Amino acid sequence: MPERAFRLEIVTPERVVFSSDRVVSLIAPGVEGYFGIMANRAPIVSQLDIGVLQYRTADGHWEYVAVGGGFLEAAHNRVIVLAETAELSHEIDVQRAQEAKDRALHRLASGGPNVDIERAQAALRRALARLDAAQRRESHA
Amino acid sequence: MATAKEIRRRIRTVKNIQKITNAMKMVAAARLKKAQARAEAARPYAQKMKELMGRLSSSAACISHPLLERREETNTLFVIIGAERGLAGSYNVNVVHHALSEIGGRPVESVKLVLLGRKAISFFRRRPYQIVATFESRSSDVAFSDVQRLTARVRSMFEEREVDAVYLVYSRFVTPMKQVPTTVQLLPMEQPATEQKAEGDFEFEPEASELLGALLPRYLDTLVYQALIEAQASEQGARMTAMSTATNNAAEMIETLTLAYNKARQAAITKELTEIVTSAEALT
Structure with missing residues (x-):
């Protein structure tokens, strides 16, 4: 029996990143922890943290998306992810993420009075999420 | 002779x-096409966000958020989006004069400005108003994160009561030949319209009022970002028309x-x- 699928849309302020009717399972980085969604989930609205969102399509393929925080709404078998930033794993520029990570670490370590700790931490977490998503794709391939 | x-x-x-x-x-026509495509691409996010806001505010019992706080307007901030380059006909003049008429008779010291676009900056530099921030986009690809940095500043000014109201002045894109200077009130934010049928069966994580608090600043970012993209399309449209003439x-x-x-x-x-x-x- 084929798995029951739902519709997933991932949109950012700049573009529609992903849209498909054939997603069967989703794991999202909620602010209160990772949670999973499958077809016919009871309606929910949730805030997303910086992290890796992953979903599986009907052909059994897992895809990883680095998201920079946002919101998720699931209702009537339709999941909408409103992310501030979102990149599919194959779109991620690993070298740039690595550089961003090093830069953020450097800024945090220097601890100068001009360092906006919160921002540096957010930058670090975004970079780590990107690296994580890219690496998990690698290990699957 | x-x-x-x-x-x-x-x-x-x-x-x-x-x-x-x-x-x-020709260049303006190509850029206009690009800007229109960007505006198109940005629409779904703004649309969905609005829907979500409506859903949340019908579920949140009572909403009190610093960005919704109404108080008497003594100090006012104007965010003005003008032209980045010249040779666009009367595009910049129209926006800037519209902004001036909006500022109207307010006492000079009560008005603060945030300016986007080089031409707007050079125009207001010769006026007595205080300019708190400026933004130039050298390329037409403005990132959402650039806008966020700017709106973060605007938000904190409002929350810390440096200003009591924030207005956005920009050119709305109607057709390549028609741009309408428009004023929108950014802050305090309008109470989002509640949905007709309250769908009480939603789960919220975290609870609705907290979600709404996280959503409001993002929505503000989206509003400014959208206006900026639209203003860019307007500018290219105006330039194309002017150059064609x-x-x-x-x-x-x-x-x-x-x-x-x-x-x-x-x-x-x-x-x-x-x-x-x-x-x-x-x-x-």
Whole structure:
């Protein structure tokens, strides 16, 4: 029996990143922890943290998306992810993420009075999420 | 009357100008297309966000958020999106004058400005108002994160009561030939419209009022980002129209000049012939 699928849309302020009717399972980085969604989930609205969102399509393929925080709404078998930033794993520029990570670490370590700790931490977490998503794709391939 | 040589030189000049205006028209048309595509791509997010806001505010019992707080307006902040480059007809003048009329009779010290676009910046630099932040986009690809940095500043000014209201002035894109200067109130934010049928079966994580608190600043970012993209489309549209008119005017001018040139040339030939004939007559 084929798995029951739902519709997933991932949109950012700049573009529609992903849209498909054939997603069967989703794991999202909620602010209160990772949670999973499958077809016919009871309606929910949730805030997303910086992290890796992953979903599986009907052909059994897992895809990883680095998201920079946002919101998720699931209702009537339709999941909408409103992310501030979102990149599919194959779109991620690993070298740039690595550089961003090093830069953020450097800024945090220097601890100068001009360092906006919160921002540096957010930058670090975004970079780590990107690296994580890219690496998990690698290990699957 | 100008000699044929002088007229010929002028024709050449006008032709060169026409080449430039025509090229600029093409470039503006290409950029307009790009800007429109970007506006199109940004629409789903804004649309969904609005829906989500409506859903949340119908579920949140009571909403009190610093960005919704209404107070008497003593200090006002204007966010003005003007032109980045010149040669766009009256585009920048229209926006800037609209902004000035919005500022109206407010006392100078109560008005603060955030300016986007080089032309707007250079216009207001010569005015008495205090400029708190400026933003130039050298390329047309403005990232959402750039806008966020700016709106974060605006939000904190409002929350810390430096200003009591924030207005956004920009050119709404109607058609490539028509741009309408518009004012939108950004802060305090309008209480989001609640949905007609309250769908009480939603789970919220975290609870609705907290979610709404996280959503409001994002929504503000989206509003400004959308306005900026639309203003960019307006600017390119205005430039395309202006350059198209300039190209047509140049064509018209070339036509008149060519006519004048031919007349001058004819006159010179006639004069020469008369001279030859008279001198021939004189010899016989």
